[in-house]
Amino acid sequence: MSFDTLGLSAEILRAVSEQGYNKPTPIQLKAIPPILKGKDVMAGAQTGTGKTAGFTLPMLQRLINNLQPKGQRPIRALVLTPTRELAAQVGDSIAIYGQHLPIRSTIVFGGVKINPQIEKIRRGIDILVATPGRLLDHVGQRTVDLSHVEILVLDEADRMLDMGFIHDIRKILALLPEKGRRQNLLFSATFSSEIKALADRLLNRPELIEVARRNSTAEKIDQVVHPVDKSRKRELLSHMIGSQNWSKVLVFTRTKHGANRLAQQLEKDGLSAAAIHGNKSQGARTRALANFKTGDLRILVATDIAARGLDIEQLPHVVNFELPHVPEDYVHRIGRTGRAGREGEAISLVCVDEHKLLADIERLLKREIPSVVLEGYEPDPRIKPEPIQNGRNGRQHSKVNNQSRKGGKNSTSASSTGKTWQESASSNRTHHNSNKPKRNSGRRNPGNSQTTGQSRRSRPTNKPETAALFNDA
Numbered sequence: 001m002s003f004d005t006l007g008l009s010a011e012i013l014r015a016v017s018e019q020g021y022n023k024p025t026p027i028q029l030k031a032i033p034p035i036l037k038g039k040d041v042m043a044g045a046q047t048g049t050g051k052t053a054g055f056t057l058p059m060l061q062r063l064i065n066n067l068q069p070k071g072q073r074p075i076r077a078l079v080l081t082p083t084r085e086l087a088a089q090v091g092d093s094i095a096i097y098g099q100h101l102p103i104r105s106t107i108v109f110g111g112v113k114i115n116p117q118i119e120k121i122r123r124g125i126d127i128l129v130a131t132p133g134r135l136l137d138h139v140g141q142r143t144v145d146l147s148h149v150e151i152l153v154l155d156e157a158d159r160m161l162d163m164g165f166i167h168d169i170r171k172i173l174a175l176l177p178e179k180g181r182r183q184n185l186l187f188s189a190t191f192s193s194e195i196k197a198l199a200d201r202l203l204n205r206p207e208l209i210e211v212a213r214r215n216s217t218a219e220k221i222d223q224v225v226h227p228v229d230k231s232r233k234r235e236l237l238s239h240m241i242g243s244q245n246w247s248k249v250l251v252f253t254r255t256k257h258g259a260n261r262l263a264q265q266l267e268k269d270g271l272s273a274a275a276i277h278g279n280k281s282q283g284a285r286t287r288a289l290a291n292f293k294t295g296d297l298r299i300l301v302a303t304d305i306a307a308r309g310l311d312i313e314q315l316p317h318v319v320n321f322e323l324p325h326v327p328e329d330y331v332h333r334i335g336r337t338g339r340a341g342r343e344g345e346a347i348s349l350v351c352v353d354e355h356k357l358l359a360d361i362e363r364l365l366k367r368e369i370p371s372v373v374l375e376g377y378e379p380d381p382r383i384k385p386e387p388i389q390n391g392r393n394g395r396q397h398s399k400v401n402n403q404s405r406k407g408g409k410n411s412t413s414a415s416s417t418g419k420t421w422q423e424s425a426s427s428n429r430t431h432h433n434s435n436k437p438k439r440n441s442g443r444r445n446p447g448n449s450q451t452t453g454q455s456r457r458s459r460p461t462n463k464p465e466t467a468a469l470f471n472d473a
Ligand code: AMP
Pocket: 020, 021, 022, 023, 024, 025, 028, 046, 047, 048, 049, 050, 051, 052, 053, 311, 313, 339, 340
């Protein structure tokens, strides 16, 4: 099926074909017709499925079907996203797909000056893309009027709730025309009971749409675990990047501090690297991302929140330098690679402290991730696991976000059993590898199970990036 049959205008079709898209993706096929009919939609789709065009194309169509008289430009569509990067991406997509239309849009998010945003809104826009915190700043300054919004899109709604934006969303909903007088579109990768409760409040007899999760079907991402001692992860990462000549690698750490430190260490190893996370200025984040996309920067080290929704074309390698506390974040992380039908590789460097996190991820995936021990980087079987330290004062991780991030409770004690690699290895699937994997003893790590009771190594300043730091206030 082609785009032509969906009922989109010639100008929109032209913009789509200029992007080189000749076939709608499954989410676009399912979402565009009901949105064009004015229905509310609740769609289960992750980043990478083409969901942005799935709501943007019909949204543009509906806006031009009913153009406002000259001189009047109330905000007619509002797209809320959890992060600045996603807002920027969605805003760019709207500009691209709407380039041949008399439609104006702008993006507002925190971390940058508010006055240029105010100026753009004052001149009149049809579509506003916003993160909740900064939008409420504008509301506070009376620089936006949301009372004419005809279409509301909540993009990555699950992430917005994870990040504690529910109160902001409620405040924003109260400023819109009532539910029956606007079209509501909710996109979410997962459907928790919180999302369902939000959907009940927000949506009016919605059409339910779901497309296969990227990681369950059409598997294009090769996943592998390399067991390695925590203290040798950086060395192994540099070795893999250098020896295999990877040119573009996205690396995930759990904390902002860890991201900074790793980027600095990689730079010292002669590899160009930069970190992005919520404590970096917006300018630094935009610059790092732009350099990474063009290939001027080889390694981007990111925290989960900063990387959420990033759309980077031709990203062959994603490395989990540290496993996430929340198993769903693993799926989001590896979804950065293997996009738009390309092949991708997701590599996880897993130390003995992280066994429980790995087990949680495998339970979510309903499959085991092949484990390959790399020659020269075999984990020391005497090292006992230690609790993963995250808090400001070296607290053990308990919950990533006290608002609604449920996954935290699953990940408190990856290491609380005090078992070594060997003792806690549960499956017969570990390979040994120099270049190619070769099967061996069937344990995550061969060797004896003596323990040395090593001292704690985690830094007390390691702090998970939470919503608070990303609130755009
Ligand atoms: P999204 O899920 O919206 O982040 O989109 C993921 C990627 O797919 C983006 O790079 C889009 O430009 C691309 N894309 C969107 N629609 C199509 C399509 N119909 N054909 C090919 N690529 C597409």
